[in-house]
Amino acid sequence: MPRYTFLCKSCGEYDAWKSMSSDVANDVCPECNKETKRVYNGFQLSKMNSKLKSHIEQGMTPKVVTKNNLPQSNMKQQNRNPRPWMM
Numbered sequence: 001m002p003r004y005t006f007l008c009k010s011c012g013e014y015d016a017w018k019s020m021s022s023d024v025a026n027d028v029c030p031e032c033n034k035e036t037k038r039v040y041n042g043f044q045l046s047k048m049n050s051k052l053k054s055h056i057e058q059g060m061t062p063k064v065v066t067k068n069n070l071p072q073s074n075m076k077q078q079n080r081n082p083r084p085w086m087m
């Protein structure tokens with residue numbers, strides 16, 4: 001079920017889970033039972049966060065892999081090659 005943010009004039013913002021078929025524009029405050037209206041900031045923020053998350057995850061992973069792989073493979077080759085010549 002998608003999560004929606006509603007604003008109660010007395011109690012402030014709260015999150016509620018609603019099914020797609022139910023009325024998502026209006027809700028009733030669980031604290032004071034007053035009618036509340038949906039806040040669209042929460043939806044946009046969560047959309048931004050998931051976008052940022054995947055962006056960071058996609059950007060970080062290749063950098064970490066190449067940075068770790070390159071020096072290690074270079075070090076191994078440099079360490080393995082001189083040894084037979086020195087022995």
Ligand SMILES: [Zn+2]
Pocket residue numbers: 008009010011012029030031032033034
């Ligand atoms: Zn309230």
